[in-house]
Amino acid sequence: MSETTHDGLVAVSDLPSPDEGLAPAELAARYGLSVSGARPGLGEYVGQLWSRRHFILAFSQAKLTAQYSQAKLGQLWQVATPLLNAGVYFLIFGLLLGSRGGMDHSTYVPFLVTGVFVFTFTQSSVLAGVRAISGNLGLVRALHFPRASLPVSFSLQQLQQLLFSMIVLAVILVGFGHFPKWSWFLIVPTLVLQFVFNTGLALIMARLGAKTPDLAQLMPFVLRTWMYASGVMFPLQYMLVERAKAPSWLVEVMLTNPTTVFMNLMRHSLLQGFGSENLPPHVWLIALGWALLAGAGGFVYFWKAEERYGRG
Incomplete structure (x- = not known):
């Protein structure tokens, strides 16, 4: 009920509110309000x-520069460590152990260095991803930006670090008699697919590590x-086949392991004598499948928890 003042006017404060009785969702819709920090589409x-x-690129370059800033050899450790x-x-x-499979030094050394560089690319990306959110909570809580920027950067x-290593790998290949050929251009699609993966x-x-920081201690094993x-x-x-006498189905499964696929594609592209018999059938389709499965699936999985990063 409204009251009339001594001068005959109605007190506005006593009039019923037009928003009275509205649910919070209806009230937010009426005034165009949204939840703070809600996940976008x-x-x-x-x-x-x-x-x-531009932030992603600058952040990745800054991290790469700072990684060995305290070491006297500086950025040389990017290549020295995997070597x-x-x-x-x-x-x-x-x-x-004599596990060269009949390869001489001129083939085995480039084979080994290629495998180490390519696997280190995946290994370092995974380890960095585990700490991407949990290791940058100050940045996550202070600024508003898509959190996927951190694991992507x-x-x-790691891709930039691998490209530096590829220069050294090219020198090793030539030094052991594996000279450039047209198949070397296949390293470009191989690296693109592995980067997406x-x-x-x-x-x-990054999502798992944000919820369980102890995962960073388990991942090296x-x-x-x-x-x-x-x-x-x-x-x-x-x-x-030769040493373990494994059944054929197990051999096929092991050869479709994603890191094995990317390593062997790189070796097939760079090394003379590493023929297609070392690759599983439809190897490029397998590589593409792994890239799409991990890339698209990982992106959606991370996005679904966007509003929870840095909280709690």
Whole structure:
């Protein structure tokens, strides 16, 4: 009920509100309000990510520069680290265990270095993805931007690091008698497919790592097992067929392992004598399938938790 004042006017404060009785959702719709930090639609999210492309590139370059800023050799460690790993694997698997599958030094050394570089690309992307959100909570909580920018930029950082390593790999190949040929151009689609695959994995691991930070302590063991199962240090088909006498179905499954597919595509492109008999049938379709499955699936999986990153 409204009341009349001494001068005959009606008190406005006592009039019924036009919003009285409306549910919160109806009230928000009437005034065009939206939930703060709500997840945008998938198409809108892709547009937001594209609009931040300059930030993604700059962030990845800054991280790459800062990675070895405290070391005297600086950026040389980008190449020195996988080369030292390759040297250790050559000593153990190439000399002590004799797991070269009949390859001489001129073939085995480029075979090994190629495998180490390519697998390190995936390994580093996964490890960086695990910490992409949990290791940058200050940035996530302070600024509004699509959170996928972080795992994508870390994957891009690893791609740039691999490109530096490819220069050294080319020198090693020529030094061991594997000279440039037309098949070397196949490294471009191989790297594109692997980058999409790695980015998808980084997105998946970023969401899992944001919820479970301890996952960063477990992943090195998982990745080490994956490395041994991928044929980085030895020809996988030789070890499975000649040494382990594995059944044919197991050989086919192991050869379609995504890191094995990308490594062997790279070896097939670069090394003379590494023929198509080392590749599974329809290898390019397999590589494309892994890239699309991990890339698209990882992106959607990460996007579904967009509004939860940095909270709690």
